Amino acid sequence: MAGAIRGRRESADAETVTDSSMQLMKQNLIHITALLLWTLAAVAVEPIDPTAMPQGTEQVDIYLLLGQSNMKGRGALPTEQSTDPRIIHRNMENDQWYEAVHPLHKAGVPDLIDGSDQAGVGPGLAFAQAMLAKDSATRIALVPCAHGGSWINLWGKGGRFYTPALERAKQALADFPDGTARIAGVLWLQGESDSLENRYAVYDAKLTDLVQRLRVDLNDPDLPFVACTIGSFIKPKGKYFYVTEINADLLALPETLPFTACVDARDLKDGHIGDFMHYNTASQEVIGARFAEEFKSLIVKE
Numbered sequence: 168m169a170g171a172i173r174g175r176r177e178s179a180d181a182e183t184v185t186d187s188s189m190q191l192m193k194q195n196l197i198h199i200t201a202l203l204l205w206t207l208a209a210v211a212v213e214p215i216d217p218t219a220m221p222q223g224t225e226q227v228d229i230y231l232l233l234g235q236s237n238m239k240g241r242g243a244l245p246t247e248q249s250t251d252p253r254i255i256h257r258n259m260e261n262d263q264w265y266e267a268v269h270p271l272h273k274a275g276v277p278d279l280i281d282g283s284d285q286a287g288v289g290p291g292l293a294f295a296q297a298m299l300a301k302d303s304a305t306r307i308a309l310v311p312c313a314h315g316g317s318w319i320n321l322w323g324k325g326g327r328f329y330t331p332a333l334e335r336a337k338q339a340l341a342d343f344p345d346g347t348a349r350i351a352g353v354l355w356l357q358g359e360s361d362s363l364e365n366r367y368a369v370y371d372a373k374l375t376d377l378v379q380r381l382r383v384d385l386n387d388p389d390l391p392f393v394a395c396t397i398g399s400f401i402k403p404k405g406k407y408f409y410v411t412e413i414n415a416d417l418l419a420l421p422e423t424l425p426f427t428a429c430v431d432a433r434d435l436k437d438g439h440i441g442d443f444m445h446y447n448t449a450s451q452e453v454i455g456a457r458f459a460e461e462f463k464s465l466i467v468k469e
């Protein structure tokens with residue numbers, strides 16, 4: 168009998184080791200696949216002189232990309248990419264300007280939730296392309312500032328991510344000759360990390376404070392600010408119970424502050440990468456285009 172029990176234990180231990188090994192192999196495969204896709208998608212681009220304007224462009228509109236991992240992007244990277252000299256982005260690692268390609272947020276900064284830096288397709292590039300379609304004489308300059316897993320307190324006054332984002336915005340503006348560029352708006356995609364029991368109830372007040380503070384610190388009382396709802400597909404995996412409440416706060420923002428809007432992406436119910444947390448590439452492209460539509464509506468109101 169003892170031998171039989173010992174045999175069952177050894178078998179169970181072996182199964183545990185096998186399960187652990189399989190999990191490790193799956194994780195390694197995911198990382199290798201992400202690296203391979205990033206390599207395949209890479210476009211040979213060199214830093215550019217942002218003051219050398221493409222023919223036909225008259226001004227530069229700078230947009231800040233703020234939020235957490237869905238703004239940073241986790242969508243699968245395309246195997247082929249092309250660039251447009253009218254769409255540029257300020258690299259997070261070396262602060263130089265490049266013709267924009269995915270991933271805009273590749274910076275080696277670990278996600279506060281899962282520790283990865285699997286930057287992929289976010290909404291920024293699709294947004295810029297849609298804005299350019301509206302006005303081909305304006306160059307679009309994207310300034311990525313998002314950080315995976317960040318909750319809104321980290322974007323508060325003096326916060327870990329707010330202060331660097333503010334500095335990046337001011338530096339971006341200073342990169343262009345006076346009168347040729349402006350900070351045209353802020354894109355915000357964040358809220359997953361605030362859909363928790365001890366955070367969700369104060370999200371609306373903190374979001375309002377963020378918008379007002381940006382307008383003061385960037386010296387533009389009417390600075391356009393467009394948010395986006397977080398995934399309606401997010402499952403309450405132990406703690407994310409208040410997604411509906413966070414989305415209600417985001418959608419109500421235009422009722423609280425002028426020159427604000429919110430992209431409603433709640434209809435993209437199956438548009439995640441398989442983790443019920445992050446928008447996939449197709450969804451991000453839709454969201455980017457919707458961001459552009461909301462900005463256009465704010466411009467018309469002005």
